[in-house]
Amino acid sequence: MIELTLTDIAAIVDGQLVGESVHITDVTTDTRAIEAGALFIALVGERFDAHDFAEQAVDKGATALIVERELDVSVAQIVVADSKRALGQLGAEVHKRCQTKTLAITGSCGKTTVKEMIASILSSKGQVLYTAGNFNNDIGVPLTLLRNTPQDEFSVIELGANHIGEIAYTTALTQPDVAIVNNVAEAHLEGFGSIDGVKQAKGEIYQGLSEGGIALVNLDSNGGDYWNEVLANKQVITFSKQNANADFYASDITMSSLGSPLFTLHTPTGSVSVELTMIGEHNVANAVAAAALATQVGATHEQIQSGLQSLSKVKRRVDVEKLNDTITLIDDSYNASVPAMKAGVDLLGQFTQHSVG
Secondary structure, eight states: OOOEEHHHHHHHTTOEEESOOOEEOEEESOGGGOOTTEEEEOOBOSSOBGGGGHHHHHHTTOOEEEESSOOOOSSEEEEOSOHHHHHHHHHHHHHHHHTOEEEEEEOSSSHHHHHHHHHHHHTTTSOEEEOOTTOOSTTHHHHHHHTOOTTOSEEEEEOOOSSTTHHHHHHHHHOOSEEEEOOOOSOSHHHHOSHHHHHHHHHGGGGGSOTTOEEEEETTSOOGGGGHHHHTTSEEEEEOSSOTTSSBEEEEEEEOTTSOEEEEEEETTEEEEEEOSSOSTHHHHHHHHHHHHHHTTTOOHHHHHHHHHTOOOOTTSSEEEEOSSSOEEEEOOSOOSHHHHHHHHHHHHHHHHTTOO
């Protein structure tokens, strides 16, 4: 995070500073993760009120607080109307000041895997800020943006949602140069209401692009007519697992005996052979999406090839561990959407075919 004073922060979040201005080098909403010099933001939810833990935050080293009501504490505080809104405002401003090239990712399935793939590809080009774990909601996204520094050359931000309007909000904070909906599927229908609601919600990511901004669209799974209006003034780049009509697609897909895909990646500037360390044919589609995104910020074929081959395992997403000579554990326990479950069944069938326990 860039260093700010409480006076600066009060102006950014439209708040009233009570107490003396000090320098802030870290922001947190979690009393378990407070470092000396941190600003603690007291969020309020349906079932919790972090104001109740303000004293605990101060005892652990918080230098100042953002609160919705003035508290009797020994440190300075900024009083705001809505602490969650203030978190968003602060994250957006830090990100804006750092001026990194920004890629935003959403989708019903695979967005975390795509994020990890892109970060691995771009790491050879420069310093990359990217979403940690699944910090992809209206609290996690601004916390990610607050980690931005001027040394970051790229920001890879994952945007999740369980209701309409959430991605529109986090995209507005993120202000991406390039945006992608990895796919559209029946996930979180309790919040979206229907598959059409999913299409509407995921398509909100393109609203945050400026005119002429780069929008990546999956020919295999997208919002159809729901996105026509918002994409009308954007630069649309298409990708697909195997549809040769797309700008980016794969062909000649084969699988190793351990389930790792090998394929030819086709791009507007030529083709390259790619081998994945992640198992499962469904990750070919994720790799094509990641390659398409990374290309928009200057990644070369060699960097794509190297980045995908050197990708570390993503925990709980087809994370394979050989327990002994006869048993192999495939941990894909993170997700339970319909496409994710189908991919898991297909993957298990493939292992049976190759006689891997």
